[in-house]
Amino acid sequence: MHVRRLELRDVRSYEQVRLDLPAGVCVLIGPNAQGKTNLLEAVQRAATGSSHRVAGDGPLVRAGAEVGVIRLEVETDEGRRRTLELELGSGRRTRTKVDGHDVRRAAEALGVLRVVLFAPEDVAIVRGDPAERRRFLDELLAQRRPAFAAARSEYERALRQRNQLLKQARSLPPSAREAATATLDVWTEQLVQHGTQLIAARLAAVRTLAGPVDRFYRDLADRPEPVGLTYRSSAGDLADVGAGVVPDPAPIAAAMREALARAAGDELARGVSLVGPHRDDLELHIGTLPARGYSSHGEAWSLALALKLATFEVLADVGDRPVVLLDDVFAELDAIRRKRLAAACERFDQVLVTAAVEEDVPLQGAKVDVRIEDGRSSVSPRAGGAT
Incomplete structure (x- = not known):
């Protein structure tokens, strides 16, 4: 399976962003503290029901906003298009929609998108x-x-x-x-x-x-x-x-x-x-x-x-083959382990990777530049890659 589109509104450092993602490898590139990990965190939160960085949903809402929205469009292994939407807020119950319909329990959304995330905290x-x-x-x-x-x-x-x-x-x-x-x-x-x-x-x-x-x-x-x-x-x-x-x-x-x-x-x-x-x-x-x-x-x-x-x-x-999320992994590995990890990634349908230095990632695929402008994160897909 793979994530076809990621949309965020008032989530972490993003006021509003839409990112169309291709199958295969997509490398999110930018200096530290620009918002790269926030994108992976949003995908993981929607897929698993929790963030790998915080216990609750409150910190995911952009400072000054009341509600944050994560919306994903997914394509399953069988080619079925599905949507997953979360409305997050401090001190309020998170509202979850699957294929446009509200679900009573967040657990009912598990399995719509499957991910494997590796981050330094792991x-x-x-x-x-x-x-x-x-x-x-x-x-x-x-x-x-x-x-x-x-x-x-x-x-x-x-x-x-x-x-x-x-x-x-x-x-x-x-x-x-x-x-x-x-x-x-x-x-x-x-x-x-x-x-x-x-x-x-x-x-x-x-x-x-x-x-x-x-x-x-x-x-x-x-x-x-x-x-x-x-x-x-x-x-x-x-x-x-x-x-x-x-x-x-x-x-x-x-x-x-x-x-x-x-x-x-x-x-x-x-x-x-x-x-x-x-x-x-x-x-x-x-x-x-x-x-x-x-x-x-x-x-x-x-x-x-x-x-x-x-x-x-x-x-x-x-079930469906999961999307692989790698958060600043290659920077911690030596050249040999980087090549070995890159070889392992070839068997995955979609890999989203964050990196501060592009040369650290020996993978071929789409490239997206992530940076802070006016205090908010923005993304700029390079030609021929994600849009």
Whole structure:
């Protein structure tokens, strides 16, 4: 698939812009802080429901404006034309339209456009806290199977309710705890039910990612060490659950119940849920060493990039082939890795790349100059490229 047109009104540094984009490679060129990343961010926000730079939509609205609009025209792999429109505002619910019609829930827009974005912040997937790796898996799964986003919302709701009850029960006298515990059991079962779905989906994703990540890393880093991915669950060792890629949910649910029963005393004492997918991690190894603590800068960059490029194959395996967004990536790579990444890009249908220096990007394709004029970003496609 590919994005045919991107329109922004009052989004970040753009008062108004329309950019027609061709299939293949399009390089957005300009000095730092001119608005290049804002374009990729808008595409990612529309596709995935979130920005890679901020938690909410408020910062995406241009300073001084009340509402920002992102509108995309997309062509699917089958040649179908689709539109996706978002109205963003500080302190107001984002309004989403798909093919000109309002949708009640933002999750209903997932899958209209599929993207894989790599930005400098993504090195945190390798070197950051477990929450970064959980987010990586969940964002991949939400695009692969939009129903996953609904399951995650249900899990988060059950987790909030359960944590609230645990905090309340901690301060109750013994005589009142029995009633609170009965209510807690109801939410514990909800936690298990929805948590099992999340863990099963994550395990399947890790098993599917393992081969492509290893291949991409070896290609990019030109190193012999194999890359390993291991899902570490707070419910215990689930490595052998199920045969093949898709795990059996029954033993996952049983493991969660057993782990929650063992942790019950500690949970009441601390007032927080200690077992569930919100406490899990994706361990990454290069050779025999954990990547988080032992990878060099170059190794961490190569592994983070390999993780993102591997998601292309996982997404393309089910549904439309995603658009690849590369934000200031080539500047961080040496000449050999640049050529290897450029070779990998040849298999993608559309690649949108940002760069401060044109010569850093060894890709042939359309070129767009991005710059600030009168305090606002503007774009100037070069002849024969995007318009």
